[in-house]
Amino acid sequence: MALSSGAPALRTERLDLWHPAASDLAGLHEVVAPEAVRRFLGNRPTTMAEESARLLRNAGSWALYGYGTFVMRPAGGDTILGICGMFHSWRGFGKGLDDVPEAGWILGEASWGKGFAKEAMRAGLAWFDATHGPQRIACMIEEGHHASMRLAHALGFEAYAVHQVEHDERPLVLLERLNAGRPREHLP
Template sequence: MLSTERLTLRPHSIEDLDHVFELAHDPAVHEFIRGLPTSREEAWHRLLRYAGHWSLLGYGMFAVFERASGTFIGEVGLADFRRGLGPDFDGNPEAAWLFAGASHGKGYALEAMAALLGWFGQEHASARTVCIIDVANAASTKLAGRLGFQQYGTAVYREAHVAKYERSGS
């Protein structure tokens, strides 16, 4: 578990199934992210995949909660999604963040990702991390830059044009 001034980040639990399902149906989330769970069954599979990352790789996705209210607001983490985007991408820990629309514009994504990357850097100092962002997603592109990611290529993923970013381990 990680804590910041305003947030608590913890690996998902079975009790988070509703959170995973509801987040995937938030219009602000699926505007730029394709392939999110469309059924409770798919949300369950996603939750199991999250647990598998922690079990097999020692890192994964975190559920993010506001500390003051205890409200679930999103997910951040690192994963190996095996997207088929090439050897320069696949096999590297991939940073991911998705937040409910009601929490946008409050700096939560930067706060959560900074905590996550700080923790990961201590555990895996030399690891290069990557991410993909829909080219139309200006907010995530700006966040990636603030987190130290630099664009190094482009791809088409699930019929969307995405930019590929990388961040060196330190």
């Protein structure tokens, strides 16, 4: 069963947010290919195979959990600007990032500084809360990615830990968004 229905899943003032489709692969690879975009994504070249795996993980999150990342396009347009949303995560290092909803966003360089990520993530979070109920959502951002940290804070995420990835210079800042009035969960 295809996720895409021929219409965006969500619309904002300037953006259409779509479920992922197989036809998105080339556009998604194009978004992530530039070194400037990858600099906080492990800073290594990407391949079509790696972006295919990312697309399949995102589609799998939708199929298995009923939520995943959206493919972001300008309202009424076809160009892929990036991806954003909540996906089901299992990072494998504990610290509150295993078997949980995780927020994430990746935008192409041409979309930076325009408020697209904030606009899309606000719509995605509102949809997630309304559809799946208020719950903890995790997020991880490579240390030094100031624009993403500002966005995460604006969306209500707060840092709770740091994780050092083997063979990586910069640690990951682990963040979470808790609902107002809910106590913080104990994290291992």
